Amino acid sequence: MDKLTVIKIGGNVIDDPNALKRFLMAFAGLAGAKLLVHGGGKIATQVADKLGIQTTMVEGRRITDQPMLDVVTMVYGGLVNKQIVAKLQALDVNAIGLTGADGSTVLAKKRPVKDIDYGMVGDIEEVDSGQIQFFLRQDLTPVFAPITYSAAGELLNTNADTMASAIAVDMAIHDNVTLVYCFEKKGVLKDPTDDNSVINELTPALYAEYKAAGTINKGMIPKLDNAFKALENGVSKVIICHADELAKAVNQGAGTTLRS
Ligand SMILES: Nc1ncnc2c1ncn2[C@@H]1O[C@H](COP(=O)(O)OP(=O)(O)O)[C@@H](O)[C@H]1O
């Protein structure tokens, strides 16, 4: 089995040009097959705001009506994705920017309306890991925007953490996969106000304890739910770390490593 590193980069880093530059240099320097999934929620909210479109988030998911779908398609699939691809080309990484619709890589289904109508939000149904494998074999580095498509031909907004987890799980059929969530903190923290209180190893039991105590909250909850799901479904290693510590996390160890 070949080794593959699946990396997710969050919106707070993408929104900081210097932090993004440092991260992409580290990504470019990683040995072996790799692919990137990016977020960009913060930028979509800023652009929507400029257009007079209000953002509503419920449990870390954006309520996506048609005007908001247009914004996220332009921001994630266009602006953010192509800027990252161009910057990677300058670092000698032959990146190929994709949404889930491209090459039918990530098929989703519009989230059914229960208590909440999320609008055009997609729950992932199928990842075409063979197609992704094909890109990797051509020495292309896939860069995924968090946009999927439905069998009916709709574009759907999908949480980037979920997209990274689903891709990592399906690629684990072919490869020995490490999944790394990079963001602006040093890992999962015992005390969210103290950046040096990193939890080195997190088990499901410990996660439940910290969640009940309120120490782990907000965006970290869906991130960890996705991260544990990957670990339970064939991904060899899952790390949550600072974007500046990507190389260290992969090669030596840094941030928070999940244990089953
Ligand atoms: N215990 C914790 N340790 C680290 N971050 C936490 C913790 N609890 C909540 N958070 C929050 O989770 C956020 C990460 O989730 P999110 O905003 O969805 O990031 P991203 O855009 O990178 O996916 C952090 O910015 C932080 O504010």
Ligand SMILES: CC(=O)N[C@@H](CCC(=O)OP(=O)(O)O)C(=O)O
């Ligand atoms: C359905 C849904 O919520 N999609 C996310 C996709 C972007 C994302 O996940 O970006 P970050 O990783 O930067 O938070 C959103 O529109 O905010």
